[in-house]
Amino acid sequence: MPSHPLPQAVELMISPAKILPVGSDARVFNNCSLIVDKGKIIAISPTAQAHKTYTPQDHIILSEHVLMPGxxxxxxxxxxxxxxxxxxxxxxxxxxxxxxxxxxxxxxxxxxxxxxxxxxxxxxxxxxxxxxxxxxxxxxxxxxxxxxxxxxxxxxxxxxxxxxxxxxxxxxxxxxxxxxxxxxxxxxxxxxxxxxxxxxxxxxxxxxxxxxxxxxxxxxxxxxxxxxxxxxxxxxxxxxxxxxxxxxxxxxxxxxxxxxxxxxxxxxxxxxxxxxxxxxxxxxxxxxxxxxxxxxxxxxxxxxxxxxxxxxxxxxxxxxxxxxxxxxxxxxxxxxxxxxxxxxxxxxxxxxxxxxxxxLGIGHLTGSLDIGKACDAIAIKLDDLSSLPLYNLASQLVYTHQSRQVSDVWVEGKRLLQDGKLCTLNEDNIKHRAKAWATKIS
Known part of the structure; x- marks a missing residue:
């Protein structure tokens, strides 16, 4: 019987509807997953194949999203x-x-x-x-x-x-x-x-x-x-x-x-x-x-x-x-x-x-979702009224103010925003201190 290699253990797999790497061209990957280990991108693979090839500690499914560089x-x-x-x-x-x-x-x-x-x-x-x-x-x-x-x-x-x-x-x-x-x-x-x-x-x-x-x-x-x-x-x-x-x-x-x-x-x-x-x-x-x-x-x-x-x-x-x-x-x-x-x-x-x-002199580290670079990525929901219908992904991202649709953010593979909520900062405390400064300065 031929032996099959065991799936590779990795830290993170993100499976969105679309991936826009922003590299040398404007290509878009559909139904693919971004594979991340030790904070770096190691592959972009068709999701069906990725399930066979990798065993992630954390698998995030974003079926209505595009994943792109931060x-x-x-x-x-x-x-x-x-x-x-x-x-x-x-x-x-x-x-x-x-x-x-x-x-x-x-x-x-x-x-x-x-x-x-x-x-x-x-x-x-x-x-x-x-x-x-x-x-x-x-x-x-x-x-x-x-x-x-x-x-x-x-x-x-x-x-x-x-x-x-x-x-x-x-x-x-x-x-x-x-x-x-x-x-x-x-x-x-x-x-x-x-x-x-x-x-x-x-x-x-x-x-x-x-x-x-x-x-x-x-x-x-x-x-x-x-x-x-x-x-x-x-x-x-x-x-x-x-x-x-x-x-x-x-x-x-x-x-x-x-x-x-x-x-x-x-x-x-x-x-x-x-x-x-x-x-x-x-x-x-x-x-x-x-x-x-x-x-x-x-x-x-x-x-x-x-x-x-x-x-x-x-x-x-x-x-x-x-x-x-x-x-x-x-x-x-x-x-x-x-x-x-x-x-x-x-x-x-x-x-x-x-x-x-x-x-900034860090193009070798970040700025695109290329293999070997840090996983500095953002997920944007594409199911909002202002995002429909979708004909051209780049056009939609540029001309329709998509910041309100950002749901998740990773830097070096660490999640800093999850479903619109900050993971490493206390938003209520930040708001309180900003209001206190406004009272003092005014």
Whole structure:
């Protein structure tokens, strides 16, 4: 009698109606299962065959769902969620100088950052985000909250020429960043990098030092750049050159650099970006709300530049819903390019997943449901009225605001959201503390 191999014991099998891996193409797997062991994807197999090949410790059947990579919010200021709606309908400079910076100087401390970051992570998990990038004060607190929650995160330490709530000088901020970077070197879910705020708040000397340290440590740099036409025109008037040209001379525009906003670009800027290997983080809703401008995303993609999506902070958005962001990115991408075919649905999904992962330098770890990558995945119900009838899965995910249909979330195979309920965070407690801050600040 021929012997048959015994089924392989694995940690997790997820059997949805559809799987959208978001890899090199837009293919969809029907009636297949995702097989996970030790937090990593080891196979996508037809469900009937998977039952014969694997014996999972946990088998999750999601017969009305699509399974796809978790979304990646590639730029934000998580603790600023406590300032949601605090100052609205104002241009960027007035919003920052007259409202946000004074409020931060008065209220921001470690407790503010802890409570605001937990609020942000809870909101992101419930809307399908499995990884986010944060640039805010007390980054050591942000990193600890992210680590405890189970989410994946990039923490970029804010660096400015003037005193901040957590550093009196830029040198102090850099030294704290280096210490935090070393602390999380062996924790794969948490990456630490440099966050020089913007060309108009950081000197040449500090930018040069950051460029050198980034290269030495292979640590990412995230910087607000070319956010508005005013920023660019003032830079030309004050320095004689465009901000991106200045930062390129200072050694800051490299493959490790993530350029946030980038609404005011000419052909030379785009060519420089393409040659440098730097990435762009597009924050469409924040840019719209602050009337900062439109990032030419299709032109950037055509030039081979990696583009990810970010929400920015909830003080300028006012939500952290990346499904809403990719919907807006698709629509204004068409307007910016003056073409209905620009930023198609799959390109928008790609920017929100694998594009964001590549921009953050973690495309080998996450961003798509490929064998060998971490199981950072989300399940979305497809039986809602707004999801029917279903002809094109990518189109449905992009154009119908599916965040309200997110039911389950996994990071490294660990379930962080189950049937819409948070598994590692106390939602009632988070709400209570957010309301207490609103009473105090108002």
């Amino acid at each position: 979304l990646i919010n590639a730029h934000g200021h998580s603790a600023m969620t406590l300032l949601r709606g605090y100052a609205d309908d104002l241009p960027l400079t007035q919003w920052l100088q007259e409202y946000i910076w004074p409020a931060e100087n008065r209220w921001v401390n470690e407790h503010f950052v802890q409570d605001g970051t937990e609020l942000a992570i809870a909101e992101m998990l419930k809307s399908g985000t499995t990884c986010y990038s944060d640039m805010y004060f007390y980054p050591e607190t942000s990193a600890q909250v992210a680590h405890t929650s189970g989410i994946r995160a990039q923490i970029t330490c804010p660096i400015l020429d003037f005193p901040t709530p957590c550093a009196r000088t830029p040198d102090e901020a850099i030294n704290k960043c280096l210490a935090l970077h070393d602390r999380y070197l062996d924790i794969g879910r948490i990456t630490v990098g440099f966050g020089p705020h913007a060309p108009y708040t950081v000197s040449d000397e500090i930018f040069e030092r950051i460029g050198i340290l980034s290269a030495e440590r292979q640590a990412p740099i995230q910087v607000h750049l070319h956010e508005t036409a005013q920023e660019v025109s003032e830079a030309i008037r004050n320095t004689g050159e465009r901000p991106i040209s200045r930062l390129h001379k200072l050694g800051v525009i490299t493959p490790l650099t993530q350029c946030v906003h980038m609404t005011t670009l000419n052909d030379h800027d785009i060519e420089r970006l393409s040659l440098s290997g730097a990435s762009v983080i597009h924050c469409p809703e924040s840019n719209l709300k602050l009337a900062s401008g439109l990032c030419p995303t299709q032109q950037l993609l055509d030039a081979g530049i990696t583009v990810g999506l970010g929400t920015d902070g909830a003080a300028s958005n006012n939500d952290l819903d990346l499904f809403g962001e990719l919907h807006t990115a698709a629509l204004i991408g068409k307007l910016s390019a003056n073409s209905a075919s620009a930023i198609n649905a799959y390109q928008a999904l790609h920017m929100a997943t694998l594009g964001g992962a590549k921009a």
